[in-house]
Amino acid sequence: MLSQMGQTLETMMFTFHEFAGDKRYLREEHLRVLMEKESPGFLENQIDPLAVDKIMKGPRPVPRGQSGLPELLLSISGLTITCNDYFVIHMKQKGKT
Template sequence: MPSQMENTMETMMSTFHRFEGDKGYIIKEELKVLMEKEFSGFLENQKDPLAVEKIMKDLDQCQGSKVDFQSFFSLIAGFNITCNDYFVVHMK
């Protein structure tokens, strides 16, 4: 039986591949939809209402309008770091 971490890894991979549609990358518009569907709680709790647009702009400067799995994973890692930082400061 897979561990919780293995299930998490599988979920991240399958989510990316569901949106990329065999292209090997997600375009800006697909990533915006993915974020709004998969990170709605995270985004709702942002103090900045333009958080998604800023993330897209940062990605656009680095990658053009394409986000590959490595960049997607880095984005997820950044979200995890942000959430952990908040937890360490406010929840303990």
């Protein structure tokens, strides 16, 4: 039985392959659709609305316009950090940290 973290990693991997056209890469527009469909709250709750575009257009070891699983995971990590920054500010405003 997988841990919660293991289930999350498995879900990310299967979700990538569900959206990937050739099973190795996502086109950039499909990465955006994946993020909008699977994580709408992450994209809506940004302090810097351009943060998502900066993260998704960052340096890539694969051809421009494509994303492999490693790039998806880097994008998710960047979005998680950005959302955590928002969450910390929100919690401070509520006096919970």
